[in-house]
Amino acid sequence: MDFNETAALDAVVASFEGTSDPRLKEILQVTTRHLHALVRELRPTQTEWQQAIDFLTAVGHTCDDTRQEFVLLSDVFGVSMLVETINGDEHGTEGTVLGPFHMTESPRRELGGSIDLMGGSTPCLVTGAVVDDAGRPLAGATIDIWQCSVDGFYDVQEPEKQPPGNGRGLFTTDEQGRFWFRTVVPSHYPIPTDGPVGDLLGASGRHPFRPAHIHVIAEAAGYRPVTTHLFVADSAYIDSDAVFAVKKSLIVDFTEIDDPAGFEHYGMTGPFRHAHFDIRLGREGGPQ
Ligand code: BEZ
Ligand code: FE
Secondary structure (H helix, E strand, O other): OOOOHHHHHHHHHHHOOOOOOHHHHHHHHHHHHHHHHHHHHHOOOHHHHHHHHHHHHHHHHHOOOOOOHHHHHHHHOOHHHHHHHHOOOOOOOOOOOOOOOOOOOOOEOOOOOEOOOOOOOOEEEEEEEEEEOOOOEOOOOEEEEEEOOOOOOOHHHOOOOOOOOOOEEEEEOOOOOEEEEEEEOOOOEEOOOOOHHHHHHHHOOOOOEEOOEEEEEEEOOOEOOEEEEEEEOOOOOOOOOOOOOOOHHHEEOOEEEOOHHHHHHOOOOOOEEEEEOOEEEOEOOOOO
């Protein structure tokens, strides 16, 4: 081959022609086309290309059993959300990123139980139901919940302060598909910035914050599970999530209830915040 910009592309694409798995062949050839297009457009110097290699090497070196810097990189480029959205079920509640903090098993709790093991903050009651694509309740569905504290830290980030399982709970819906549990309103918080992805955000003048949210994985036999969030409506950064994970349908009012009739109605003993959110699941094998 006489090397020039287009001949190089054609030669590399052709080199993958014998890949026996058709999907892998497509992935390799499309990746080649886009990589070559990126380099032809950017025309990096040797030094810049080495910087790119060094950056990706640093991303790799930052990964270990509990830290996944490549996922974080995919998050801040909006690619995690793109993959999530491409694979979403249009008959179910919209999904968002899983994030890195679903790393321990949530303790099983009774409906109405509290996932706040710290106390001392305004309580919050979350109520809702898991329903099918026609709005029919799904009894026996599970919802796995995890969230950070009022100060913006997950239990695993503050093992000396928070008991394990704080902010986490696994609940099973009742006969009418309902769930309810007590918690506190989580805070907005920064994604990890002590690695190369943090350097990238810093260099581009981007903030690292995520708006306040509660993570949910909802599952029911025969239905497609959903991994999603409830976003706190009035949270800081609701319009500029560092990982682009906010969808309008997932923003929920956490209403302040401060009248005694309200306390009584919900079985609470004083002022609290109330959020209500129904989760819809599409049928397994059903239309997408
Ligand atoms: C989270 O919500 O836990 C999260 C998601 C993406 C990156 C970092 C944190
Ligand atoms: Fe989170």
